Amino acid sequence: MKAPVIDATGKSTGTRDLPDEIFGGEVNLPLMHQVVTAQLAEARSGTASTKKRSEVRGGGKKPWRQKGTGRARHGSSRSPIWVGGGVVFGPKPRSYAVKVNKKMKVAALRSALADKATNGGIWILDGFTETRTKAAATALKTAGIGGRILIVLDPDDEASVTIDRAFRNLDGAGFSLTGSLGTYDVLVADAVIFTSSSLERLTNKKVAT
Helix, strand or coil: CEEEEECCCCCEEEEEECCHHHHCCCCCHHHHHHHHHHHHHHCCCCCCCCCCCCCCCCCCCCCCCCCCCCCCCCCCCCCCCCCCCCCCCCCCCCCCCCCCCHHHHHHHHHHHHHHHHHCCCEEEECCCCCCCHHHHHHHHHHHCCCCCEEEEECCCCCHHHHHHHHHCCCCCEEEEEHHHCCHHHHHHCCEEEEEHHHHHHHHHHCCCC
């Protein structure tokens, strides 16, 4: 498996071999679905809250006497069938996190990377030193990269700051560090761009083995 290498202007300078142990695996769709579902569920804030009839203020007095009015009997104006009453089975703050073990996360990420590599969605950015957004946009246009892009950076590489400044204002651009790269981020991106440093770091790490 190979990926094209582009320079600071977006011109191709050749190709680079992608390690088979990361980008050459079998694509496991059910596993990716399970991990992505868990990832999105964990991102939910879980702060939605409603009040039960015992928590709504008021309603301590019986609205009217039990008999003789011709109306239905009621004991509280905070009953769920009244306007301003409590909510039945409403949401309460809770965690939506779904437990997924580490091996499944690693396997799903490898599947996502393999899928992107097979479909030509992996690129290598080498020697980018510009800090202007215009330079970043020109490079992408020259390389023919469009849509949603994910740029994977090496936190220990000084050039990552420069690349972040140049690309962060582009529409559809997202960033991830090698240590926090997730299956969902890879799948939703039309193109995944690694810097030379981040690809080397990912290769040495072997995707969090």
